[in-house]
Amino acid sequence: MNRRGVRGDDCVELDVRVRYAETDSMGVVYHANYLVWFEMGRSEYCRTRGFNYRDLEDAGYYLVVSEARCTYRKPARYDEVVQVRTFLHALRRRSLCFRYQVVRQGSRETLVEGETKHLCIDAAGRVKVIPDRYVAFLAQGLPIHDSHG
Amino acid sequence: MNRRGVRGDDCVELDVRVRYAETDSMGVVYHANYLVWFEMGRSEYCRTRGFNYRDLEDAGYYLVVSEARCTYRKPARYDEVVQVRTFLHALRRRSLCFRYQVVRQGSRETLVEGETKHLCIDAAGRVKVIPDRYVAFLAQGLPIHDSHG
Amino acid sequence: MNRRGVRGDDCVELDVRVRYAETDSMGVVYHANYLVWFEMGRSEYCRTRGFNYRDLEDAGYYLVVSEARCTYRKPARYDEVVQVRTFLHALRRRSLCFRYQVVRQGSRETLVEGETKHLCIDAAGRVKVIPDRYVAFLAQGLPIHDSHG
Amino acid sequence: MNRRGVRGDDCVELDVRVRYAETDSMGVVYHANYLVWFEMGRSEYCRTRGFNYRDLEDAGYYLVVSEARCTYRKPARYDEVVQVRTFLHALRRRSLCFRYQVVRQGSRETLVEGETKHLCIDAAGRVKVIPDRYVAFLAQGLPIHDSHG
Numbered sequence: 334m335n336r337r338g339v340r341g342d343d344c345v346e347l348d349v350r351v352r353y354a355e356t357d358s359m360g361v362v363y364h365a366n367y368l369v370w371f372e373m374g375r376s377e378y379c380r381t382r383g384f385n386y387r388d389l390e391d392a393g394y395y396l397v398v399s400e401a402r403c404t405y406r407k408p409a410r411y412d413e414v415v416q417v418r419t420f421l422h423a424l425r426r427r428s429l430c431f432r433y434q435v436v437r438q439g440s441r442e443t444l445v446e447g448e449t450k451h452l453c454i455d456a457a458g459r460v461k462v463i464p465d466r467y468v469a470f471l472a473q474g475l476p477i478h479d480s481h482g
Numbered sequence: 483m484n485r486r487g488v489r490g491d492d493c494v495e496l497d498v499r500v501r502y503a504e505t506d507s508m509g510v511v512y513h514a515n516y517l518v519w520f521e522m523g524r525s526e527y528c529r530t531r532g533f534n535y536r537d538l539e540d541a542g543y544y545l546v547v548s549e550a551r552c553t554y555r556k557p558a559r560y561d562e563v564v565q566v567r568t569f570l571h572a573l574r575r576r577s578l579c580f581r582y583q584v585v586r587q588g589s590r591e592t593l594v595e596g597e598t599k600h601l602c603i604d605a606a607g608r609v610k611v612i613p614d615r616y617v618a619f620l621a622q623g624l625p626i627h628d629s630h631g
Numbered sequence: 632m633n634r635r636g637v638r639g640d641d642c643v644e645l646d647v648r649v650r651y652a653e654t655d656s657m658g659v660v661y662h663a664n665y666l667v668w669f670e671m672g673r674s675e676y677c678r679t680r681g682f683n684y685r686d687l688e689d690a691g692y693y694l695v696v697s698e699a700r701c702t703y704r705k706p707a708r709y710d711e712v713v714q715v716r717t718f719l720h721a722l723r724r725r726s727l728c729f730r731y732q733v734v735r736q737g738s739r740e741t742l743v744e745g746e747t748k749h750l751c752i753d754a755a756g757r758v759k760v761i762p763d764r765y766v767a768f769l770a771q772g773l774p775i776h777d778s779h780g
Numbered sequence: 781m782n783r784r785g786v787r788g789d790d791c792v793e794l795d796v797r798v799r800y801a802e803t804d805s806m807g808v809v810y811h812a813n814y815l816v817w818f819e820m821g822r823s824e825y826c827r828t829r830g831f832n833y834r835d836l837e838d839a840g841y842y843l844v845v846s847e848a849r850c851t852y853r854k855p856a857r858y859d860e861v862v863q864v865r866t867f868l869h870a871l872r873r874r875s876l877c878f879r880y881q882v883v884r885q886g887s888r889e890t891l892v893e894g895e896t897k898h899l900c901i902d903a904a905g906r907v908k909v910i911p912d913r914y915v916a917f918l919a920q921g922l923p924i925h926d927s928h929g
Contacts, residue, residue, distance in 0.1 A: 353823070354512050354816040358505040358560050358688075364696040365503060365670075368663035369801040376800070376859060387859045390656075398662040402700035411507050412823065412834045502674070503667040507837075513845040514815035518652040521812075525651070525710060536710045539805075547811045551849035561674060561685045652810050656803040656858050663801060709805050 343474050344418045347377040348438065351413045361408035367445050368401055371433045374419035375449070378431070383470045394461060396429070396451040403447040407437075414438040421474040426462050428452050429471065492623050493567045496526040497587065500562045510557035516594050517550055520582045523568035524598070527580070532619045543610060545578065545600040552596040556586075563587040570623040575611050577601050578620065641772050642716045645675040646736065649711050659706035665743050666699055669731045672717035673747070676729070681768045692759060694727065694749040701745040705735075712736040719772040724760050726750050727769065790921050791865045794824040795885065798860045808855035814892050815848055818880045821866035822896070825878070830917045841908060843876070843898040850894040854884075861885040868921040873909050875899050876918065 349370055357363040379386045389396065409415050416436050423430040428451060435445040453463045463471075498519055506512040524545075528535045538545065558564050565585050572579040577600060584594040602612045612620075647668055655661040673694075677684045687694065707713050714734050721728040726749060733743040751761045761769075796817055804810040826833045836843065856862050863883050870877040875898060882892040900910045910918075 350820075350823075352816060353506055353819050354514060356507040357502055358507075358509045359693060359695070360507045363503050364699060365663045365666035368666065369799060372663075372800050373797075376797075385859055395657060397657070398703055400700070400702050401662060402698070404698050405696055412832055499671075499674075501667060502670050508842060508844070513848060514812045514819075517812035517815065518650060521651050522648075525648075534710055544806060546806070547852055549849070549851050550811060551847070553847050554845055561683055651804055652812060654805040655800055656805075656807045658805045661801050 344420045344434075345374070345378040345381045345474070347374055347417045347419070348414050349373065349417055351409050351411050351415065353411050356411050359408075361410055364403070364405060367403055367405075367435060367447060368449075370415075370417050370435060371401075371419070371431070371447055371449055374417040374433055375431055377417075378419045378421065378474065379470070382473050384467060389464075389467055392464065393455055394464060394467075395454050395456070396463075397454055398449050399428070399452045400450040401447065403445060405445050407442065407444045409435070409437070409444055415444060421471060422448070424463075424468065424471055424475055427460050429463070493569045493583075494523070494527040494530045494623070496523055496566045496568070497563050498522065498566055500558050500560050500564065502560050505560050508557075510559055513552070513554060516552055516554075516584060516596060517598075519564075519566050519584060520550075520568070520580070520596055520598055523566040523582055524580055526566075527568045527570065527623065528619070531622050533616060538613075538616055541613065542604055543613060543616075544603050544605070545612075546603055547598050548577070548601045549599040550596065551598075552594060554594050556591060556593045558584070558586070558593050564593060570620060571597070573612075573617065573620055573624055576609050578612070642718045642732075643672070643676040643679045643772070645672055645715045645717070646712050647671065647715055649707050649709050649713065651709050654709050657706075659708055662701070662703060665701055665703075665733060665745060666747075668713075668715045668733060669699075669717070669729070669745055669747055672715040672731055673729055675715075676717045676719065676772065677768070680771050682765060687762075687765055690762065691753055692762065692765075693752050693754070694761075695752055696747050697726070697750045698748040699745065701743060703743050705740065705742045707733070707735070707742055713742060719769060720746070722761075722766065722769055722773055725758050727761070791867045791881075792821070792825040792828045792921070794821055794864045794866070795861050796820065796864055798856050798858050798862065800858050803858050806855075808857055811850070811852060814850055814852075814882060814894060815896075817862075817864050817882060818848075818866070818878070818894055818896055821864040821880055822878055824864075825866045825868065825921065826917070829920050831914060836911075836914055839911065840902055841911060841914075842901050842903070843910075844901055845896050846875070846899045847897040848894065850892060852892050854889060854891045856882070856884070856891050862891060868918060869895070871910075871915065871918055871922055874907050876910070 355362050355366045376386050416438050418434040420432045422432045430450045433447045436443050453461045455461050504511050504515045525535050565587050567583040569581045571581045579599045582596045585592050602610045604610050653660050653664045674684050714736050716732040718730045720730045728748045731745045732741055734741050751759045753759050802809050802813045823833050863885050865881040867879045869879045877897045880894045883890050900908045902908050
């Protein structure tokens with residue numbers, strides 16, 4: 334995953350301990366659960382940038398997932414602590430894109446990388462411009478030179 | 483689990499094939515998932531008795547779970563088909579109780595037994611009388627001599 | 632998603648009824664659950680082609696997910712029945728690729744499209760050639776002109 | 781839930797932030813997820829008492845759930861932080877029992893209470909005596925006067 338211009342301090346880190354419920358018969362974390370961890374990463378990202386994603390929903394806006402992708406390199410196991418690193422990759426008027434790395438705590442080993450794209454909609458499902466207030470919060474985490482045009 | 487008076491045809495049966503996602507590191511179905519299967523059993527129960535649980539929600543009523551219990555006898559594994567047998571055990575004005583058996587398909591082996599109690603509430607969380615229309619549907623599945631007083 | 636050469640009968644269809652557990656606060660199916668449905672689609676695919684994925688595991692081989700992607704077009708809701716259509720898109724010596732469409736039952740409306748790539752490994756995590764026996768089963772579903780070189 | 785003799789310091793506390801994935805169409809945490817939080821509580825309990833549950837499994841022992849029950853009083857919502865309080869209620873030669881309270885962080889409001897019973901088995905599914913080493917760790921958290929006879 335190529336993230337030109339993203340400085341290290343642009344990512345928000347969240348530690349997650351693997352639950353037994355998240356493992357499968359193969360003895361490793363079931364692959365769909367990484368999307369759940371990405372969601373937790375996004376929530377943490379918003380919180381670190383100054384707002385709760387829930388506030389956005391209370392204001393009538395939803396950042397629904399329009400695309401997701403995930404590359405699995407190495408498995409995680411029960412009781413391990415992994416770090417979910419969340420980056421805001423692109424911020425546009427009606428959409429945004431986050432990228433993620435899941436690394437084993439205390440190592441530089443990348444287990445999984447991923448990306449989610451989001452569309453801003455209202456309760457009726459209509460595409461909406463992300464409110465300025467939240468754009469300002471989110472933009473703090475943007476890589477340099479990446480405009481939200 | 484003692485279900486006096488419940489005739490065999492009072493239960494509604496639903497086949498469920500175990501998903502990989504439902505297993506855990508121990509190679510068996512993770513215990514919390516049986517509660518999910520019970521929920522599927524309840525939905526099927528309603529459907530068989532003539533209505534969709536969703537209709538009830540659309541009408542502004544929710545049968546929230548107030549209690550759940552589960553006894554685990556034998557494990558189920560990936561790709562097995564199990565049968566979820568759902569019984570309406572008690573029907574009262576504002577609450578009801580379902581009981582469940584999960585049996586291995588093609589055998590009489592009981593894997594799990596359980597019970598859930600439900601309270602009828604409205605969208606504001608207030609306890610409500612279950613609407614007559616739905617009581618009539620549900621009551622068809624009641625054991626003989628069990629009144630809904 | 633471009634699937635040149637894939638005839639209609641190359642896909643394996645599986646009906647899935649949306650569980651309450653699969654929905655989220657937005658009132659729709661939580662996005663990670665589509666990956667679970669894809670997994671069910673793969674299991675059904677194998678079964679239709681003549682083997683159980685579990686047999687492959689019992690023989691010491693695992694088709695682990697190396698990549699997954701998903702495009703979300705429209706939401707599904709509680710109690711709806713959706714159809715998961717699974718296609719074998721590519722079959723190589725040590726890997727394969729499935730594609731999926733989730734459509735609303737009784738309509739031609741595509742809700743979600745996706746793809747998963749898999750690597751064949753053994754219990755020790757070493758990449759392995761997919762055993763001939765299973766290649767033969769799987770190859771039946773391949774689009775014309777797509778070799779497994 | 782009556783826990784005579786359990787002093788306040790006998791419980792192990794774990795904070796859990798509600799994930800979007802854990803909510804359902806009703807806008808609250810789906811009831812089966814509390815069993816997952818209980819499992820996290822048990823893991824944390826073991827860790828606090830001096831061992832990892834994973835060590836026990838690596839030694840060939842499993843504390844499988846034989847019974848679970850849960851009483852739901854109030855709902856939790858997305859992004860809230862709840863505290864899972866885990867108590868060792870009984871410790872016997874081949875089995876043990878944990879109790880749980882889920883409370884809203886920063887309040888004394890109990891959302892959910894529950895109990896799980898566990899049997900010690902080996903990889904072949906045979907009931908086993910819990911190894912002394914782990915009994916010693918676990919017994920530290922026992923209420924006074926409760927022997928493990």
